[in-house]
Amino acid sequence: MHRNRPELPAPTQRRAVVKAAAGALLLTGAASAPARATSARRRPRAGRVLVFSKTAGFRHDSIPDGIATIKDLGAQSGFAVDATEDAAAFTPGNLARYAAVVFLSTTGDVLDTGGQTAFEGYIAAGGGYAGVHAAADTEYDWPFYGGLCGAWFQSHPAIQQATMKVEDHAHPATGHLGDTWVRTDEWYNYRTNPRDTATVHVLAALDESSYAGGTMNGDHPISWYQKYKGGRAFYTGLGHTKESYAEPAFRQHLLGGITYTMGLPTTGHGR
Secondary structure: OOOOOOOOOOHHHHHHHHHHHHHHHHHHOOOHHHHHHHHOOOOOOOOEEEEEOOEOOOOOOOHHHHHHHHHHHHHHHOOEEEEEOOHHHOOHHHHOOOOEEEEEOOEEOOOOHHHHHHHHHHHHOOOEEEEEHHHHHEOOOOHHHHHHHOOOEEEOOOOEEEEEEEOOOOOOOOOOOOOEEEEEEOOOEEOOOHHHOOOOEEEEEEOHHHOOOOOOOOOEEEEEEEEEOOEEEEEEOOOOOHHHHHOHHHHHHHHHHHHHHHOOOOOOOOO
């Protein structure tokens, strides 16, 4: 963050300032160093979300439906939504305008080094990340992103109906659901099990006996959240089909995940 420099005091005053600062440092030790590092980052502002849907690989035809849905949810819930596919939006100053960034079925390498650095700083300053479906098929060469998302995509079977087991009824993304959730979508298999990550909390997992093509040995998380390197992250593997964005239960799931990453109050979403 660029900050205006204060005018330098006159030489005599400057010596007095330095002397006073040295005395303060003896009292406080190095405690001021982390404070300076934190203040150097722009903290995200509440009330606005950025939807990012750039693709460098497969492009989902449900992306326009997803953008329209998130804008509708924002209008109903009191937050503004901007949408872009321009990676140049990933600068420290611009990202600081948003409480959360939604990666909506992004694929492939979508950010350059500068954009990646800006996004890492944004998360470290308390920003939010919500990944939807193919967000897990994104930025395979960026370890920070893999940790933020929680797992990377490996494969998927044909679109079909499956049963999810809801593991957390306290989170706003799943608090409206029963113990099971039956619906049709494209069900991702992941390269690793996010449950093995110390910070990830699983919200719902697929019952692999309820459909064909699951490859995660019976423990198949499909939605989760975590606090990650200073920020908040939510991911859902749902949302491949256009029809998903017309489903009330999925829309509430998506809204709950976004509001969590925004740091908004989450009361009133329980079962």
